[in-house]
Amino acid sequence: MLNKVLFIHSGWRCSSTYIWHRFRVMPGVRAYYEPWHEQLARMTCDDLRAETPKNSGLRHPGGDEPYLKEFEPVLDPRGGVGRFDPSFALDRFWIEPEASDLAQQAYVEGLIDTARGLGETPVLACCRTLGRAGWLKRRFGGFHVVLVRDPVQQWLSFYSLRKRPRPTYFELCHYLLLSEMSGWGDVADRILGVGTPGSGTLAERLANVRRRFKRSPASLSFQAFLAVWLASHLKALPHADLVVDVDRLARDQAYAREVESAIARGCGLKPDFSDCRAPTPHGVAPPIAWRKAARSVVEAMGLHQAIVGPDAHPILFRKLAPAFAALPPSQAGPLARMGETLGGLAGGAALARLQARLKRA
Structure with missing residues (x-):
């Protein structure tokens, strides 16, 4: 299991926080939340602890547990996540699979290596990776899930x-x-x-x-x-190992079980989506x-x-x-x-x- 990495790609407001949270609660998993968010460049320990789903106003699951606690081991004491540059957020969103970006590559390697060094399986879930899914798969392999919602x-x-x-x-x-x-x-x-x-x-x-x-x-x-x-989506779908219809996931329990099993076969992790509910x-x-x-x-x-x-x-x-x-x-x-x-x-x-x-x- 430890030689696997799971990438979850989605757009904004696609139930990606719910999906990420279902991995976060699993033992032996380090689930990084929005690892391409520009705020990581200036985040401090106080910032990390302050921002929670409960106070975000975004209707996210997770209660009082900080969104970004998984980044604590890679936080620079001077501020910011180690090796992260704010240009990673959107400047290289459309990067082609064959393109070189050594700085971004080193940053992702650092997150993966940190999780593995702690004996945990790395999960990277982000709303800013659909355009770079092919680049990530070519560099890091792993199992890639694309979430799709009614536009x-x-x-x-x-x-x-x-x-x-x-x-x-x-x-x-x-x-x-x-x-x-x-x-x-x-x-x-x-x-x-x-x-x-x-x-x-x-x-x-x-x-x-x-x-x-x-x-x-x-x-x-x-x-x-x-x-x-x-x-x-046209850039991401050819590189997806699994495409998840998040609207169907919420209303079809048989489909939810199929998705759980497909993820387990792909990366060794089996999340529980039984509490998934469709947004109104x-x-x-x-x-x-x-x-x-x-x-x-x-x-x-x-x-x-x-x-x-x-x-x-x-x-x-x-x-x-x-x-x-x-x-x-x-x-x-x-x-x-x-x-x-x-x-x-x-x-x-x-x-x-x-x-x-x-x-x-």
Whole structure:
């Protein structure tokens, strides 16, 4: 078992924290949470102990146990996780399998070696690795699991966390990833416009994105998200040893047992997903013409055959077709556009509460 390493790849808001937590509670496992998060570059012991699922506001499991306690052995006394550089977070998200990145390689090796030195099996679960799954597999082998969620519900999970009149961190990251997506520059220009987000550190580029898109309609955020969702899954899926439909995992106990057994065969660890529950669907949504928005992204990227063609991965069609069919077409008239604008001004959570009150009235 100790010669194995498990990588869990996902997008944001895909139940990855739940999956990670099921490995964390297993004896003999060192499950690193978000090992490509930029905050690791400046984290101190106090920071490590302070941030917990209970106080995060992100609806995560885990209670009062710090998210990042597994990093304590690799924490530099001067601050930051040893060998980690904040550029690892998103700058090399789209790295090709054959590319060289010795600094990032040394960082990952350090995490794996630390776990093995403690007699534990390393598990690395992160929302920032879909674009680099092939690079990681080529360098470190191991067993690679890709989590996939209904893209509409995934994006609505971002939107539901809006409490101020600007995009959430998750939305900003998708704007940034789209603008820097290798080989898709024309798509980024068509969706976002030319000239984003500029150069500089990750923090500076995110700030540029925030300034530019803080008043943009929800439909633009969704299109940027979907473009990144498609491109990142197309990069990750060919390297997956196991693809997990997290929506099905929550509602189908037989499927959950199959996933547990497949992971056990692949890396020797058998998690328990019997308590997995589906998040409540986000029934209240901004008035986006979902099908039209999705079609425009797929057409702009030239991905029709990648989704419905004979060589397409079935999970993409399963997730895209039902997701958009399940939501009624939104009205595209002036009132709908005004509602979307209000959502951008008031925040997704505030708009959802208002819509719910109007429905009850």
